[in-house]
Amino acid sequence: MAVNACSNRNLMEDYEHHQPVVFKRSSTTSRQSQSNTESYKSSSQKPDGQPGRQASDVCSANGGSASGLNGTTISSSKASSEKSPLPGMRTSASSSEVPLSRSPSPTVTSPMSDHGNRMSPGLAGTIVKEEKSSAEPSKTANGDSDSEDEVPLSMRTKSRSVNSSKTPQGSNSTSRLSAPKQEESDDDKPLSNFKRATNGASSSNYSDSEDEKPLAKRRQQNGLAPTKKSSVGSDKRPSTDSKSSVQSLIKRPKLSNASTSRNLKPASVKAEPKVVEDNDHIPVSQRIKLSGSSTSVGKKYSKGTSSVKKVDKKSKKIEKTSKYEPSSSGGQKWTTLVHNGVIFPPPYQPHGVKMLYKGKPVDLTPGQEEVATMYAVMLDTDYISKPQFRENFFNDWKKILGKNHVIQNLEDCDFTPMYEWHQAEKEKKKQRSSDEKKAINEEKMKLEEKYKWAIVDGVKEKVGSFRVEPPGLFRGRGEHPKVGKLKKRIRPSDITINIGKGAPIPECPVPGERWKEVRNDNTVTWLAYWMDPINSKEFKYVFLAPSSALKGQSDKEKYEKARKLTDHIDKIREAYTKNFTSKDATKQQIAVATYLIDKLALRAGNEKDDDEADTVGCCTLKVENVEPVPPNTLEFDFLGKDSIRYHNVVEVELPVFEAIQKFRKGKKGGDNLFDMLDTSKLNAHLKELVPGLTAKVFRTYNASKTLDDLLSAETNVGDVAENIVVYQHANKEVAIICNHQRTVSKSHDQQMERLDEKIKELNNVLEELEVDLDRAKKGKPPLKGTDGKTKRNLAPEALEKKIAQTHLRIEKMERDKSTKEDLKTVALGTSKINYLDPRITVAWCKRHEVPMEKIFNKSLLAKFSWAMDVEPSFRF
DNA sequence: TCAATGACTTGATCTTACTTTG
DNA sequence: CAAAGTAAGATCAAGTCATTGA
Incomplete structure (x- = not known):
């Protein structure tokens, strides 16, 4: 135990x-x-x-x-x-x-163990390299x-x-x-x-x-x-x-040390490789199967079928060959890169719920309503209690309201109707039947599927966060001077795409708009980026x-x-x-x-x-x-x-x-x-x-x-x-x-109390059992329980066993409790x-x-x- | 030399999916 | 079976550090 x-x-x-x-x-x-x-x-x-x-x-x-x-x-x-x-x-x-x-072994063992390579046979030309660096023993x-x-x-x-x-x-x-x-x-x-x-x-x-x-x-x-x-x-x-x-999929080769791997990289095909086919939906990672036995922890890749191969053309830049070159300088990060760009949040749908200003409903344009709703939705967070947040929000919102708008100060605004509308929406969503949920989910998956994957050097890889951040109010941590500022909506014209030369340029999902720029920079790993609307000097990236x-x-x-x-x-x-x-x-x-x-x-x-x-x-x-x-x-x-x-x-x-x-x-x-x-x-x-x-x-x-x-x-x-x-x-x-x-967690104290109660209960049970045991040893029948019911006559041994069990339960509970307390602030x-x-x-x-x-x-x-x-x- | 920029890692928390409990 | 809890996953803020350029 x-x-x-x-x-x-x-x-x-x-x-x-x-x-x-x-x-x-x-x-x-x-x-x-x-x-x-x-x-x-x-x-x-x-x-x-x-x-x-x-x-x-x-x-x-x-x-x-x-x-x-x-x-x-x-x-x-x-x-x-x-x-x-x-x-x-x-x-x-x-x-x-x-x-x-x-x-123990001081000796070196070479690590090379890779067991089977993960490569699937299928892949033809792809790369593989498996060796692990032998270097380190x-x-x-x-x-x-x-x-x-x-x-x-x-x-x-x-x-x-x-x-x-x-x-x-x-x-x-x-x-x-x-x-x-x-x-x-x-x-x-x-x-x-x-x-x-x-x-x-x-x-x-x-x-x-x-x-x-x-x-x-x-x-x-x-x-x-x-x-x-x-x-x-x-x-x-x-x-x-x-x-x-x-x-099956392509498996990606395992990494070896950097240097090597780099060099090893498969050659690339230059133009767009064809996309891998099929199965791909499965992320590489998943492909891995774990063996069940503990030992077999290692993963094995399944065999991949598809093959993409690329020929190497490259060797070109590989200059730095130093073996160990870390990715540093000049480092080329990939040879071919194909992906579908990013996905945008849906356009704002006005709800028409009116907020109150000095007690009276106010008409807002969709744009004004959108920002008001961002605030309303945060009514139950403690951001609302920060003056800095309110001030920043109002300054930005005011710009959208216009100078002569009826709304002149935040204090007289009552966002409750919007807040309640939002809560109701949330509730509605929660109440949806599981079938409905499933359908909605599937729909979403279908829509997003193509954005989830990129093909890097012929290998299908999962993309990280490919969703453009939706507009909202900035939630800075601590006393951030910019909390509450409006994080404006990002449009295609704000986004720079990075993709392999010759690869198809992702289609801009918003009709009539275009990307800000398309680059072919293989010295970086990002697939796209846009300027952070809050801090104009910073960027938001989409990575693998x-x-x-x-x-x-x-x-x-x-x-x-x-x-x-x-x-x-x-x-x-x-x-x-x-x-x-x-x-x-x-x-x-x-x-x-x-x-x-x-x-x-x-x-x-x-x-x-x-x-x-x-x-x-x-x-x-x-x-x-x-x-x-x-x-x-x-x-x-x-x-x-x-x-x-x-x-x-x-x-x-x-x-x-x-x-x-x-x-x-x-x-x-x-x-x-x-x-x-x-x-x-x-x-x-x-x-x-x-x-x-x-x-x-x-x-x-x-x-x-x-x-x-x-x-x-x-x-x-x-x-x-x-x-x-x-x-x-x-x-x-x-x-x-x-x-x-x-x-x-908000309910931590409550949870602890609950545990305490349970422990107390068990302790009571324990006491009773002990009394009964005492009496049993003297040949007397057990006392009535607290609920007034009579208990069965048990042999002392049986009672002892029960006592021991109860002790164990109490112990476990105490342990759980202390662990919980212990970890309540530790992540x-x-x-x-x-x-x-x-x-x-x-x-x-x-x-x-x-x-x-x-x-x-x-x-x-x-x-x-x-x-x-x-x-x-x-x-x- | 240093500030600005750029790329990428680290990090808490929010949200959702899944489990356990009452 | 719903409420409560939890773990996983998503989100996006906030760091680190290298490079650039004047």
Whole structure:
């Protein structure tokens, strides 16, 4: 049972005791912030009010006892929520489980496994390439570390914050060129280890392998998550697959390393290739079928029939052949590209419902009504309560109303009739019979079918979002200066199409209009773009879907880059640590900034314009965002991307602490903490250390490294459901590091109450059973139930069994509850989609016989099709 | 050197489809 | 079977980073 997993192990102990060195990342982690909503704006404010949840894992430690049963700890949700859990966590030191250890084989195994190629026989000339880069052998880790690794000691920080904090880890990336990777030394281990320290504890060290193991366990402690998993368990996947398999399609070759692939590219035919025929409706991704057995996770493509082939003509530009050329410069992204353009939202249909102005109905032209309706529809959102929103809206609407319109101010407008009309429409839609719905759906599908696919180098690929954004009111996040502005309707004459030379130009769907421009630029991947109506300097693009080879390739490159960072991370840490005390202010700032990015997984922090929400990242931190708390703790509190609050209290190394104090000296709260720095300087510096390295690589590295370590540390004992719990737990750790939040659902409290009630009920039942048991032992009949009914006479054994069952139910419910509380503000999806190398997950699934579909949904399976053949021994 | 531009990734949330529950 | 919950998918905002051009 899951329980076990969760049970406490002593994680903490491990951490603490062993600590030899190392960085620890902060322990705490919690994110409290969530308050994201708009509320805060400028940096200065710190919102507090939040519920302050804490990081879960951490908490668990303490929370444990909630259920008394078997020692399992369940973290009570509450506990977690409470702020400081404190130190007292107990853990037994015992944990001794052995971790899986990293992959054992030091040797290289060549990855080449691709099993069968995915190619279908059918394709004739198409490409294929399958090899995976042999280059990397699986790196196995060796258990040892390089000596260097150990070095980092200096850096280690300890963090433990009181309240929350997250831990990050750092690392850097590397380019492929550089040295061969050494295995990761232990040091590399991600911070994660550190971080969580739930409460106060923290520390851990890398090096010992031992330490690592425990981590995983630690996390579990919370005991969470049981519920979902179970549900997960069921499988359903079959259906789709089967179908898909049937169809044939072209399969796309698998990606290999970039370089190669590029070159390999099939030749193109120049002109338009003919479209692939038939089946195509099925996306490539779907074609993949998963094998059912866990191990067989890999996908296989079905055989494709159609063949498109292209001849190569090209070789022309392939200049850059360097093998590894990243897609960079000059990079050609495709040779032939065929698609059908974009689809437009239907024209506005006036509804004729009149709004009131000073209590009286007003006649509006369709154009005026359209904009009024956009506002009316948002009446129940909190955008309406923002003055900025109302002001921007009214300014834009006024332009459409005209100067002399009766409507002169928003305050006297009553949009209720329109709002109600809209609600009624919604209701109507909901009430439609399923047949009706089906018919409507089919119609829509038919209409959109042709836009869904593009043929890239002869392979049919899914297009991402091919719908032009409909007009509406801008829904900026946080305190965006432009919220509420009218996002005007986009017309064909606003759109630039990019398509292969010679391919048929998509027909403009609006009669009488034409595209703004048609280009044939094969150095970019977009199929179309238009100017963002809100920010005239920005564009909106139509790209291929994530399941496409083009996207898959770059995704793979991203992870490879992060993975290679492993080889350089020690050096990088050493270097920045040395510069914490540099006399050169710029160097010192770079060092500290890099440290924060590494340790806390902060984003780079580009400069922002005044017409954007006031949010910050590392390079743009303000003095007021970082509060030094002697002797060596820093309290971060700022609004980051999407105006999501980042609040973290972290212990840092003394030199960092001192440097921060120095950077703050003589500045005002709103001044930049790093006045000598911006992202381009920072990245330029990183690139000197390792070609291709940029700030964001650290996030990817730390996230993936953390997952890899946590999953590998876990001794496998459980069944599928338990393993899934383990995975989710690891995933959650990563989400916490990255500060991926979600707003608490409106019904959360209600749901919690409901759970509480159920638990209470069960407890009552339990009490009654115990009384009955007592009486039964004495030969007395059971008391009447609360409902007054008489109960059957049961043998003590039977009662005991019932009691045990009830205990289990209560436990499970408590666990569900704490998981729910725990995850109420943590979003796991983002990291899964963007930061976790899917090969880690795939390899782990293979090792633990967990079907991939339990972890990745259909779209992720498609998106990560390039990772499915990885060896079970793969380590990040 | 740096601001503007351009392309692409990351991210929260809204919407819809599907499940579970009462 | 409807209401409630949830997960998947869609949407589109908001970042990162490279390149361009003056």
